[in-house]
Amino acid sequence: MNAAEKYLFEVHGYLVIEGVLTPDEVAAANAAIDAHADGIGIRPNDLAHESQTLQGTQGRGDLGGMLEWEKPHCEPFRAMIAHEKVKPYLEEVLGPGFRLEGLGIITMDEGAEGFWFHEGGEPHDRSRGFYYRNGRMFCGMTNVAVQLADVGVDDGGFACLPGSHKANYPCPDEIRLYEAYQDRMVTVPAKAGDAVLFVETLMHGALPWRAKHQRRSVIVRYNHGVQGESLMGTWTPPGFYEELTEEQQAVISAPQYRRESKGSRLYG
Numbered sequence: 728m729n730a731a732e733k734y735l736f737e738v739h740g741y742l743v744i745e746g747v748l749t750p751d752e753v754a755a756a757n758a759a760i761d762a763h764a765d766g767i768g769i770r771p772n773d774l775a776h777e778s779q780t781l782q783g784t785q786g787r788g789d790l791g792g793m794l795e796w797e798k799p800h801c802e803p804f805r806a807m808i809a810h811e812k813v814k815p816y817l818e819e820v821l822g823p824g825f826r827l828e829g830l831g832i833i834t835m836d837e838g839a840e841g842f843w844f845h846e847g848g849e850p851h852d853r854s855r856g857f858y859y860r861n862g863r864m865f866c867g868m869t870n871v872a873v874q875l876a877d878v879g880v881d882d883g884g885f886a887c888l889p890g891s892h893k894a895n896y897p898c899p900d901e902i903r904l905y906e907a908y909q910d911r912m913v914t915v916p917a918k919a920g921d922a923v924l925f926v927e928t929l930m931h932g933a934l935p936w937r938a939k940h941q942r943r944s945v946i947v948r949y950n951h952g953v954q955g956e957s958l959m960g961t962w963t964p965p966g967f968y969e970e971l972t973e974e975q976q977a978v979i980s981a982p983q984y985r986r987e988s989k990g991s992r993l994y995g
């Protein structure tokens with residue numbers, strides 16, 4: 728993560744990482760989704776809430792379970808969880824030993840409804856925090872949205888209020904519902920293969936999808952190494968654990984504490 732990227736991520740709460748996947752890798756992921764398309768669950772138009780501006784003619788689609796799909800279809804998604812082009816960014820914002828919280832695919836066909844703007848730092852949720860201290864950023868849940876289809880300027884899809892990860896006042900409902908100050912929200916144009924890195928505490932949602940082609944976005948969720956948001960009782964490895972590389976295994980291991988500070992020779 729270079730100095731310009733760090734600056735922009737700290738100020739805005741998100742960043743586009745270009746060219747994470749090659750065209751062949753995008754094609755393999757899309758072929759895997761096509762083969763599992765009957766598993767896409769279309770939501771019952773429940774994400775726009777009562778917003779008049781986020782309404783759509785149909786719900787968005789959700790698809791999961793990709794890490795357990797049969798080979799070769801699980802492979803493009805297993806390759807995403809500890810991707811060498813993304814790891815340096817996650818290490819910078821989450822620290823060493825960052826963990827995977829989960830991943831899922833969002834699909835939107837033309838006319839699909841948007842998603843009300845949620846998160847935004849208020850109320851404060853310690854698993855979704857963001858702060859800067861001792862010369863570096865510390866993030867709670869952080870997402871990498873790998874785009875499997877182009878997102879044009881007017882297509883809709885993921886949108887956010889830049890800088891809202893540092894908000895303190897409660898956000899008025901008319902802003903969350905995209906009924907006021909709409910020009911303050913930004914969508915994030917990207918090419919298939921690019922990834923949008925964003926901290927979950929950034930206020931974000933989605934605008935209705937306007938493009939003819941299907942939106943496909945793989946949301947890969949991470950947290951720092953000591954956070955296990957949904958873990959209770961004993962951690963057990965998933966059935967496919969032994970098929971993963973060491974780096975992939977590391978991101979799905981149990982939460983663990985790793986000392987980061989080298990500020991004093993006593994910590995050396």
Ligand SMILES: O=C(O)CCC(=O)C(=O)O
Binds near residue numbers: 870932
């Ligand atoms: O990309 C989107 O459609 C919204 C995703 C979202 O709200 C989330 O990941 O929490």
